[in-house]
Amino acid sequence: MRLKSIGVKIVTLAIIAIMVLSGCAGASNNTTSGSENNDTSSDTASGSENDNTSSDTSSDESSGGDEKELVFAYIMSDAANEYSVQQKEGVEAKAKELGVTVDIQSPTTSEGSEEQVGFIETAIARKVDGIFIFPNSVEGLYTAVQKAQESGIPFLSLTHRFDPDKMEELGLEYVPYVGVNNVLGGNLVGEFMKENFPKGTKTVIITGSEGANTNTERLQGLFEIVGEQGPDCWIDVVAMQTANWDVEQGYKVMQNMLSANPDIELVFAICDTMGIGALRAIEEANKKEQISIISYDGIREALSLVEQGDFLATVGMKPRDEGQIGLQYLYDWVTKGEKPQQDTDTGVTVVTQENLDEYRAALSE
Amino acid sequence: MDSKTKISRIAWLLQNSFALYFGMLLIFAVFTFLCALRGIDFLTPTNISNIVVQSAITAVISIGASVVILSGGIDLSVGSVAAFVGMLMAFFVKSGIPIGFACVIGIMAGIIIGLINGLGISYAKIPALIMTLGMMSIARGGALAVNDGKPIANFPAELGLIANSTIFGIPIFVIYVLVFYAVMVMVMSKSKFGRHVYAIGGNEKAAVLSGVKVKSVSLAAYCIGGMFSAIGGVFLLSRLMYATPNAGSGYEMDAIASTVIGGIALSGGSGKLINTLVGALILSTLKAGLQMLNVPYSVQQMTTGLVIIIAVYFDKASERRAE
Numbered sequence: 001m002r003l004k005s006i007g008v009k010i011v012t013l014a015i016i017a018i019m020v021l022s023g024c025a026g027a028s029n030n031t032t033s034g035s036e037n038n039d040t041s042s043d044t045a046s047g048s049e050n051d052n053t054s055s056d057t058s059s060d061e062s063s064g065g066d067e068k069e070l071v072f073a074y075i076m077s078d079a080a081n082e083y084s085v086q087q088k089e090g091v092e093a094k095a096k097e098l099g100v101t102v103d104i105q106s107p108t109t110s111e112g113s114e115e116q117v118g119f120i121e122t123a124i125a126r127k128v129d130g131i132f133i134f135p136n137s138v139e140g141l142y143t144a145v146q147k148a149q150e151s152g153i154p155f156l157s158l159t160h161r162f163d164p165d166k167m168e169e170l171g172l173e174y175v176p177y178v179g180v181n182n183v184l185g186g187n188l189v190g191e192f193m194k195e196n197f198p199k200g201t202k203t204v205i206i207t208g209s210e211g212a213n214t215n216t217e218r219l220q221g222l223f224e225i226v227g228e229q230g231p232d233c234w235i236d237v238v239a240m241q242t243a244n245w246d247v248e249q250g251y252k253v254m255q256n257m258l259s260a261n262p263d264i265e266l267v268f269a270i271c272d273t274m275g276i277g278a279l280r281a282i283e284e285a286n287k288k289e290q291i292s293i294i295s296y297d298g299i300r301e302a303l304s305l306v307e308q309g310d311f312l313a314t315v316g317m318k319p320r321d322e323g324q325i326g327l328q329y330l331y332d333w334v335t336k337g338e339k340p341q342q343d344t345d346t347g348v349t350v351v352t353q354e355n356l357d358e359y360r361a362a363l364s365e
Numbered sequence: 366m367d368s369k370t371k372i373s374r375i376a377w378l379l380q381n382s383f384a385l386y387f388g389m390l391l392i393f394a395v396f397t398f399l400c401a402l403r404g405i406d407f408l409t410p411t412n413i414s415n416i417v418v419q420s421a422i423t424a425v426i427s428i429g430a431s432v433v434i435l436s437g438g439i440d441l442s443v444g445s446v447a448a449f450v451g452m453l454m455a456f457f458v459k460s461g462i463p464i465g466f467a468c469v470i471g472i473m474a475g476i477i478i479g480l481i482n483g484l485g486i487s488y489a490k491i492p493a494l495i496m497t498l499g500m501m502s503i504a505r506g507g508a509l510a511v512n513d514g515k516p517i518a519n520f521p522a523e524l525g526l527i528a529n530s531t532i533f534g535i536p537i538f539v540i541y542v543l544v545f546y547a548v549m550v551m552v553m554s555k556s557k558f559g560r561h562v563y564a565i566g567g568n569e570k571a572a573v574l575s576g577v578k579v580k581s582v583s584l585a586a587y588c589i590g591g592m593f594s595a596i597g598g599v600f601l602l603s604r605l606m607y608a609t610p611n612a613g614s615g616y617e618m619d620a621i622a623s624t625v626i627g628g629i630a631l632s633g634g635s636g637k638l639i640n641t642l643v644g645a646l647i648l649s650t651l652k653a654g655l656q657m658l659n660v661p662y663s664v665q666q667m668t669t670g671l672v673i674i675i676a677v678y679f680d681k682a683s684e685r686r687a688e
Contacts, residue, residue, distance in 0.1 A: 079514040080610040106514075108505070210662055239659045246614070247516075247607050252419050256656035259412045260405045273516070276607055284529070285411075301518040301607070 070100040072330060073123035074323075075133040077159070078110035081245075082273075082299045083319045084134055087158060090323025098331055103128070110245065111209050113140025120144040124151050130330040132156040137213055138163075142170060149173050154333045156340070158326045159319075160213045164342055176333075176340040178326045180317045182214055185348040186221020189268065189294060192313060192350050193226060194234050197292075203235040203266040204257045206274045208245045218270055218296060238264065243274040250277025258285050269295040272302035272314055279310055298351055298359075306356055316351040316359050382640055384679040385628060389647050392672075396654035405657060412653075414536060420649030421538035422447075422597050422604070423619045424642055428549050429479075429593030430620035431641045435553070436586040437566040437633035438486060438493040442478070443594040444616030445504035448609075450475050450598035452508045455517040455608035464524055472595045478504060479591020483584035501617070508610040517608040528603035538600070545593075546642050553638045562586055566633025623648055626676040647676070 074091050077084040088104060095102040103123070107115035113136055123131050124147055131148055135141055138160050145162065148155040155175055162175040193201070208215045226234040239257045243249035250269065258264060258281060267282075269275030275295030282291050288310070295302060298316030305311040329340040351359045393408075400407040426443050433440045450471040457467035478500065485496040511517075530537045553559035561582045564572040573579055597616070602608050621631075627644035629636030651672055655665045 078611075079509050080516075082515055085514045108502075241656055241659065242662045246611065247605055247609055248601060248612065251605060252653070253656055255415050255419065256653045257659075259409070259415060259653075260400070260403075260657035260659070273609065276518075277605060280605055280607075299516075301516070304519065 070129045070331070070334060071126075072100060072102045072130045072132065072327065073119070073126075073128045074102050074104050074327070075116055075119045075123075075131070076104065076106040077134040077136050079106040079108075081110060083159075083297055083317070086299075086319035087134060087323040090320030091327050092323075093320075094324040094327040098327070100327075100331065102327065107136070110136050111212075113137050117141060117144045120148060124148055124153060127151075128153065129334045130154040130156070132158060132326050132330050134158045135160045135213075137211070142172075145175060146170070146172055154330055154339075156326055156330050156333075158322045161343070174342050176329065176342060176344075178329065178340075178344045178346065179322050180346055180348045182217035183221035183224070184345075185296065185315050185317075186218040186223075187225050188221075188348060188350050189218070189296070189315060190222045190225025190234075192294065193266070193268075196312075197235070197266060199234050200236050201234075201265050202261065202263055203237050203268060204254075204261065204264050205237060205240040206250055206253055206267065206269040206278055207240060207242045208270050208274070210242055215270055222268070235266065243269075243277065245271055245273060247273045247277040250274030251281050252277075254278035254281035255285070258282070258287065264291055267291060267293045269293065271295065272297040272299045275311065275314070276301060276305070279305065303351065303356065303360065306351055306353060309353065313350050313352045316349045316363075318346045318363065320363070321346050382628065382637065382643075384682065385626070385640055385643055385676075388676060388679065389643055389650070392647055392650050392654070396650065396657075399658055400654070403658065407654070407657070414539075416649050416653045417542075417646070418536050418538045419653060420645045421542050422600050423616065423623060423649065424542050424645035425545055425600065426594055426597040426616055427620040427623040427641045427645050428545055428638065429590035430617070431624045431627070431629055431636075431638055432549070432553070432562065433493075433586050433590040434621070434624050434629055434631060435566045435633050435636065435638075436562045436583055437569060438583065438586065439497060439621075439631075440482065440587065440590045440594075441494065441497040441617045442482065442500040442504055443590065443597070443620050444613035445501045445508065446475055446478050446591060446594035447598035447601060447613035447616060448611065449478075449504040449508040449511075450595040451602040451608045451612055452511040452517065452610055454599060454602055455520070456511050458520055458524060459517060464521070464527075468527070468599055471599055472592060475591040475593075475595020475598070476588050477591070479588040479594075480584065482591065483587030486587065487580040487583040505610070508612075511610070514610060516610070518606070520606055524603055525606055526603070528600050541600070542642070545596075546639060550638050558582065558585065563634055567635065619645075619648060622673050625680075626673060628680045644676075647672070 074088070076088055079085070084106075091102055091104070105119040107119070109115070116133060116136060117140065120131060120133070120141070121144065131153055132155070133141075135157060138157070145155055149172055157175050157177050157179075159179040161177040161179065164174045167174050205219070207219065223229065223233075229237050238261045241253045241257060243253045250273065254267070254277065267275070267278055269278055272295045275293055279293060282288055282293070292312040293310070294313050295311055296315040298314050302311060302314045303316075306314055325344060325346065329344070332338050333340060349355070349359055397407040406412070426447065430440055430443055453474055454467045454471035457470060458464055462470075482496055482500055485491045486493045528538065532540055553562065561572070561577045564575065564577050565579050565582055569579060598613065601612055623644035624641050625631060625644070626647055627636065627640030627642070629638075629641065648669070651669055652665065655668060660668075
């Protein structure tokens with residue numbers, strides 16, 4: 001009996017060792033658009049992956065009479081983030097149009113990059129034709145980007161930008177970026193505030209998870225325009241607290257900030273979800289007349305609230321466009337060898353009741 | 366019983382939980398003082414009402430968590446179940462199902478999840494930590510699946526009545542908390558079921574030998590856990606009129622913290638359910654106070670952790686004296 005169990009263990013370990021070693025050998029043989037690559041991708045294209053958060057978008061025939069079917073890996077930021085979900089919908093639509101397969105993965109949390117690194121490494125091991133991602137935090141992904149570039153797999157980023165200077169510093173190629181400029185968005189909010197509110201307006205800011213790029217960039221943009229916090233700042237920031245992108249936390253934080261500062265006039269919520277929670281707290285405290293809400297992201301519910309006058313404004317972006325343009329660029333890169341330019345700006349708009357219809361029309365194109 | 370026994374019982378009760386109630390008063394006093402320094406009025410009726418209402422959902426979910434912990438188990442799935450039930454109910458309400466009916470379906474879903482937890486733990490002998498950890502992921506995945514990761518909004522106004530009505534000017538959340546705690550405290554202290562839960566938590570083998578049906582009692586405890594998680598999810602949905610798959614994250618830690626601050630041992634078998642309510646209030650007051658003082662989030666986290674440790678330290682004072 002004992003010999004048998006030891007034997008089984010040795011065999012299992014040996015199999016694992018062999019797989020690991022051959023995996024390492026295989027990775028160093030990677031080429032970008034060689035036929036070897038496409039052979040392995042057509043194997044994986046028809047099967048469905050066993051990762052529980054992935055979904056395959058495959059088509060029956062490839063476009064343009066091409067024999068090879070391309071496989072791309074797309075990594076979301078968070079399966080429950082409506083912006084990320086809308087972006088995914090854009091990707092799925094474009095994938096159908098181009099006739100390619102996109103393997104979609106999503107981390108279980110929008111905080112931290114470990115899961116995204118894992119997905120990138122898996123994609124590299126599967127020798128996909130291209131990888132594009134909505135990073136939660138670019139800082140955590142440098143090593144993964146390095147691996148992708150060393151394997152010769154085109155790598156593109158959506159919504160958050162890999163700073164080209166930093167890439168150069170690290171000795172890496174630049175990562176093409178499709179998305180908005182959050183700093184610019186913050187600038188627009190700052191200008192909107194200056195145009196619509198007198199100096200010294202009592203303001204509270206509800207922020208997202210500390211350290212998230214989205215957070216820091218939007219705040220940076222805001223303070224660039226209104227001035228550093230302090231006596232010279234256009235707005236009087238009486239409180240700034242995080243609600244970690246969560247609607248319930250937004251509600252509680254707003255309630256407590258109201259208790260401490262009953263004469264608040266303006267709320268800036270760095271994402272719509274938190275703004276919705278804040279709105280509930282303001283409604284309960286019967287202070288809707290007194291307080292205006294500016295928020296960011298332009299999710300469907302937020303647009304409804306702008307229409308109803310509950311939100312003063314939100315910053316709209318085009319997540320679907322980002323997804324579509326990103327996949328198109330990656331496709332062109334792989335098929336024609338044209339590496340996209342460093343930045344493609346999909347545009348931010350401050351959406352108010354005035355331009356709401358115009359914005360909605362532009363979205364559904 | 367005669368009045369002397371009554372009085373000595375009350376004295377014993379208060380004395381045993383003295384540190385806890387003193388702690389809560391202390392926290393109130395500290396924040397009143399600190400806020401006054403900043404020109405903020407802490408002790409207003411609105412503020413106190415806000416704090417109680419903010420603690421209500423955690424307090425209700427903690428009832429279920431406490432019952433499970435008292436029986437010697439643990440339930441890490443509470444937050445995810447709340448999110449799942451919220452999404453499920455939101456989906457049904459949007460599909461046109463009457464609100465009351467959707468509410469019942471939601472709570473039943475919670476009970477069923479609790480049942481599955483209990484079956485895995487009591488009958489399949491899967492350790493509670495693993496079973497509920499796995500269920501946490503499953504329920505979270507379920508919440509995502511309901512609407513493909515997208516939140517659900519725009520409900521009929523009546524949905525808000527569940528959470529936002531007032532009765533004689535008292536927020537209905539306060540009434541719910543009082544009623545639920547009153548009922549469950551009676552159940553845990555006076556009924557056979559309650560005694561059996563304590564017995565299992567205290568010493569499972571002895572309970573088996575005494576003829577307690579350990580498996581069914583434990584199963585029931587997890588069903589209760591699932592039920593209260595679901596109720597929490599319903600409350601959250603009605604309060605915010607917005608369902609997100611990410612809701613309730615971290616609830617399990619808040620529920621467990623409320624339970625242990627309230628003096629229930631993590632190993633089970635001892636502690637009073639009513640004190641969990643105090644634990645939840647302490648946590649809620651702490652968070653609210655720190656936010657009112659505009660304390661940086663990093664400091665809020667550290668303070669909360671410190672308070673939990675200190676609270677349990679005082680709880681264990683009698684144990685240390687016994688050694």
